[in-house]
Amino acid sequence: MKKTYTTTLLLLIFLGLFGCGGSNNYDGKTGLISSTSNQSSKDISIKNIYDNVILRDINSSYTQSLVLISSVKSLNDTQSMATLETSQKEFKKLALLYKRVESTYVAGRESDDMRDIADFYLEQFIFNSKGDTLFNDLQRIFNGTGALYKNSHKGLTALEYALFDKAINNNEMLEKMNSIRLTSALTMAKTISQNLLLVKDYYENKSTFLEDADTAISLVLNQLVDNAYKLKEKRLGDGGGFTLKYKDNPDVKRLEYYKSTNTLEAIKEILTTHKKIMDSGLSKIATLGNASSEAEAIVSTLNEAITICNSYSGSLEDGLSTSKTLELYNATAILQANYTALINGLNFEQDLLEADGD
Secondary structure (H helix, E strand, O other): OHHHHHHHHHHHHHHHHHOOOOOOOEOOOOOEOOOHHHHHHHHHHHHHHHHHHHHHHHHHHHHHHHHHHHHHHHHHHOOOHHHHHHHHHHHHHHHHHHHHHHHOOOHHHHOHHHHHHHHHHHOOOOOOOOOHHHHHHHHHHHOOOOOOOOHHHOOHHHHHHHHOOOOOOHHHHHHOOOHHHHHHHHHHHHHHHHHHHHHHHHHHHOOOHHHOHHHHHHHHHHHHHHHHHHHHHHHHHHHHOOOOOOOOOOOHHHOOOOOOOOHHHHHHHHHHHHHHHHHHHHHHHHHHOOOHHHHHHHHHHHHHHHHHHHHOOOOOOOOOOOHHHHHHHHHHHHHHHHHHHHHHHOOOOOOOOOOOOO
16 A cells, blocks of 8 residues: 555656646546636636626527517507518527527536527527428418417527518518417517526526536537537538538528528627637636647637628628638638537547537
8 A cells, every 4th residue: 555655646746847838737537627726717717707608698688588579569569661670670689699698508518407498499490490391380370270389480490480581572571460470479589588588597596507617617618619510510511512411502591590691690699709708718727727729729710710701791691602601611610620629638528519410
């Protein structure tokens, strides 16, 4: 027993003397070691991410959902161009705010009860694509031959269909606003708000996110890499014809917000949220784990992707077949790889990506 203790002690001394600069604070298991200084810095960084990104964004989204309900109520009361355009404007605000919540949705990783809210109740784009099935369902409902009962009938994807149609002008859209479509839109807006309130309540009263810094870091990292994957494959790859399934077959109808032509702005909102997470504490955490180069690569790629977004002269729907879209797709592929490198650099384990079937 004494020999084992002496050998272990000598090994620790050796690592302490010669391991400085090459160590990424590996604890022999997963995550960063919890020295007093590192632990304090990690706790501060994680709390900053929670307070200034996760909590702030869910509160902003919920508040905006109440504004959206009010605007759709006004549209129900007065079917005018002004109330239609106001509802469309308030929908766009909520959709973009929700991209922030979705990007950092650690609630579904903490709790099985919260897992489906983001993907199946609030937003159906990733797991229930915008194929003919959903829109045919909705059209039957609006025509009076169907019922509004599925979760997919009452989320953001459905509400976009109720309020927008890129193929026609708003005068024609207004003519489509029969009583069933209007009351359905109001039900959708209220359901979205109720689900956002569930998320808000969870984060404020039930989440264990701040109880352990390493667990929280792992949740954030795995959410970001999964979100980057979905950005690459679903939001860009399928529509742009870059994925194996749709190779060389671009189609705007596979884009997330093609009815309202808000896809590019949604993508930019996701990228900006990722950058905010890095700036709010994740880059600091990476530095603590001697993985600053991996974090710098992520920030650099995010800046590049945002610059590409800003270079479009119009919507992604109108510019889908330009070289910019391939450049943006390639940047998101690098972003996903960079997150994997950071996860490995900090000695955390990467979860299986939820949407790739692995």
